[in-house]
Amino acid sequence: MNHWIFKSEPSCYSIDDLQRDGIEMWDGVRNYQVRNMMRDLMRVGDRVLFYHSNAGVGTGVVGQMEIVREAYPDPTQFDPNSEHPDPKSDPENPRWLCVDVRLVEKFPRTLTLQQIKSDPAFASMQLVKKGNRLSILPITKAQYQRMKKLVHRGRS
DNA sequence: GCCAACGTTGGC
DNA sequence: GCCAACGTTGGC
Numbered sequence: 001m002n003h004w005i006f007k008s009e010p011s012c013y014s015i016d017d018l019q020r021d022g023i024e025m026w027d028g029v030r031n032y033q034v035r036n037m038m039r040d041l042m043r044v045g046d047r048v049l050f051y052h053s054n055a056g057v058g059t060g061v062v063g064q065m066e067i068v069r070e071a072y073p074d075p076t077q078f079d080p081n082s083e084h085p086d087p088k089s090d091p092e093n094p095r096w097l098c099v100d101v102r103l104v105e106k107f108p109r110t111l112t113l114q115q116i117k118s119d120p121a122f123a124s125m126q127l128v129k130k131g132n133r134l135s136i137l138p139i140t141k142a143q144y145q146r147m148k149k150l151v152h153r154g155r156s
Numbered sequence: 157g158c159c160a161a162c163g164t165t166g167g168c
Numbered sequence: 169g170c171c172a173a174c175g176t177t178g179g180c
Contacts, residue, residue: 009178031163054178113179131161133177 002046003144005127005137006065006101007053015050015062018103023068027076027098028084034136038071038097047144048101051127052110060112061147069100111151121146 006026008014018024029035048065052058073094076082089095116122126137 007178033163056180059179130179131177133162135177 001141002041002043003139003141004042004046004048005051005061005139006048007051007135007137009054010052010058011054014052015103015106018050018063018065018101019106021103023100023102025098026101027074028082029074029098029135030084030086030096031134034134035095035097037136037138038099041138042067042071042099044068044070047104049139049144049147050103057112058110060110060114060116061107061151062110063106064104064148065101066104067099068102071097071099074098107151109151111147115150116147119146119150 010016013024029038044067046067048067049061050063050065051061074096076084076098077086077089077094077096078091079085080087086095113128116125117128122128122143125139125143126132126134127139
């Protein structure tokens with residue numbers, strides 16, 4: 001089983017939106033590295049941390065999810081009215097994929113990026129490295145569990 | 157709103 | 169295949 005972080009700008013789609021929806025198609029990925037991770041490594045049952053990006057003081061990890069459907073063609077690439085249509089994608093051989101996620105838990109508070117950066121256990125994570133622009137990142141099981149622990153303990 | 161980082165595009 | 173221009177991401 002693999003562990004992941006999925007980023008989303010809360011102004012676009014937030015943990016509260018997912019709480020309302022329960023299960024959601026994670027669409028709009030338009031990056032080849034991320035697509036390949038979805039295709040090759042992501043499996044039903046994988047655990048995922050939900051990260052709010054570009055959220056000011058609210059930037060950080062806000063909950064956990066799980067993968068409930070493995071990679072399949074992202075329908076929004078063929079929808080001219082969607083956020084990210086891709087006219088060059090061939091319906092016979094779709095370029096972009098998505099997965100379905102289910103909310104497991106909204107955390108009682110946000111584990112902020114500041115807190116994550118200040119913990120040496122997370123120093124090796126891609127998330128805290130400068131210039132990382134991937135919307136989906138792998139994380140180790142140990143790091144995942146430590147984040148869960150910190151956020152439930154209330155203080156770190 | 158600024159700007160650094162980095163992926164993508166397209167001319168050659 | 170190189171690389172400059174451009175667009176996007178995301179922290180601050």
